Amino acid sequence: MASLDRSLIAGLSIFEGIGSGDLDRIVGQARSIRIAKDQPVFEQEQEAHSFFLLLDGHVRVIKSTPDGHEVTVRYISPGELMGIASALGRTTYPANAIAAVDCVVLAWPSQLWATLATNFPSLSANTYKAVGTRLQDAHTRVIEMSTEQVEQRVAHALLKLIKQSGKKTEDGILIDFPISRQDVAEMTGTTLHTVSRLLSAWEDQGLVKSGRQRVVVVEPHRLLVIAEGRAAKS
Amino acid sequence: MASLDRSLIAGLSIFEGIGSGDLDRIVGQARSIRIAKDQPVFEQEQEAHSFFLLLDGHVRVIKSTPDGHEVTVRYISPGELMGIASALGRTTYPANAIAAVDCVVLAWPSQLWATLATNFPSLSANTYKAVGTRLQDAHTRVIEMSTEQVEQRVAHALLKLIKQSGKKTEDGILIDFPISRQDVAEMTGTTLHTVSRLLSAWEDQGLVKSGRQRVVVVEPHRLLVIAEGRAAKS
DNA sequence: TCGCTTGTTTGCGCTGTGGCAAATTTCATC
DNA sequence: GATGAAATTTGCCACAGCGCAAACAAGCGA
Structure with missing residues (x-):
């Protein structure tokens, strides 16, 4: 080999x-x-x-x-x-x-x-x-x-994941291995419930598309805005 | 030299x-x-x-x-x-x-x-x-x-500090350099207010003695109990 | 000794998140 | 296609801890 x-x-x-x-x-x-x-x-x-x-x-x-x-x-x-x-x-x-x-x-x-x-x-x-x-x-x-809220941490985590293991698809950038809400929660020090709520909200805003053990980031730039803590509260 | x-x-x-x-x-x-x-x-x-x-x-x-x-x-x-x-x-x-x-x-x-x-x-x-x-x-x-509450994190921080820079005194183990509530807060990802409240509570229980930029741990063992998360809620 | 600065304490209200529970979807297996 | 396990969604409630603000020490310099 x-x-x-x-x-x-x-x-x-x-x-x-x-x-x-x-x-x-x-x-x-x-x-x-x-x-x-x-x-x-x-x-x-x-x-x-x-x-x-x-x-x-x-x-x-x-x-x-x-x-x-x-x-x-x-x-x-x-x-x-x-x-x-x-x-x-x-x-x-x-x-x-x-x-x-x-x-x-x-x-x-x-x-x-x-x-x-x-x-x-x-x-x-x-x-x-x-x-x-x-x-x-x-x-x-x-x-x-120490300094960020859960929302920012999860956004950062997703950005890191797509930078490291992102794969372009027609919908956006896919994290190209199976990853559950629980997994994201364990990366960010929160619960799968909170991650689920966040992803749902972001999906409504067209930021991401996600499914079972699957996350696609549609708008990395807007996600970055959230990660930096400069997000407009809806 | x-x-x-x-x-x-x-x-x-x-x-x-x-x-x-x-x-x-x-x-x-x-x-x-x-x-x-x-x-x-x-x-x-x-x-x-x-x-x-x-x-x-x-x-x-x-x-x-x-x-x-x-x-x-x-x-x-x-x-x-x-x-x-x-x-x-x-x-x-x-x-x-x-x-x-x-x-x-x-x-x-x-x-x-x-x-x-x-x-x-x-x-x-x-x-x-x-x-x-x-x-x-x-x-x-x-x-x-990721996993601990503020109380445990502060307890852990103090234990680390006395292990690293502790100096025996008659009252207990002194952290032998000036350290403010704000400093402890910056180590543990919380606010000086919360640290202050915690130290006050611990002082009432005889766990520590503290003053301006000064912390003495009187009962390391009981502090460890808190750090481990096995503290009895008063 | 008297301020003045810097650190500390404490009260109060608010809110972001966790905890719990139940419903629902998705996938794998028979 | 039916059954079951695993993952996800969502509602509701509780509360830890933050933010704000005001009052209080405790040193330090003049």
């Missing part, structure tokens, strides 16, 4: 600045795995035996709280690394990662990170740059949760 | 596994800077010319939103790195860092990171481990904001 995906893989930002020979040497040490929808890629607290690169599909990263709440930390799109506990000096995964659709991933044994990082400094630099972005994102998330 | 602080510095977790000769070589390239209370260590969006190690004092890291809200990202205690944008492939600081009290920091030029990291792998590993912890903390924060 390696040969088939090579051109795709070579274009990923993680491998920027890495020669094609080196790339082969890196990818050659990974095994390719298929993960069926709703199956875990890795699980919270579990020993971090591998780290992964998502080649195809979408993965949801979730943390569960002791009292039974679930919070979606982020969604992973093709080309992103996940489970890189080893690069951050951890021995267990900090969260659950679950395939939102059928996925294909590359998996490297965790102990390989150290040698890969020293042999391929660009790989290391690119990885830590991605970590920096993630840290930023997490802080942005904290800020949103 | 370097000689005076050497034993202190050698014990920091960032320098774990680094020989004393190497340590000198690393620290020798930093300059020591005093920063007066309320003065910035670095500022959001500003070119990241240096990265820092806090030797003494306490620093507040803040992000400002376009609409004038301020959110406290975290507090930094002695021994922690800050402003390590360069290690994460960024060229500007992502937030404001302000001295909560008079501080002493070591500062290295950002461009030095690359050579330090390659010459001293332990330094690099320790740093990224700290980054990993920070990422964890940020996610924990998101989860708290």
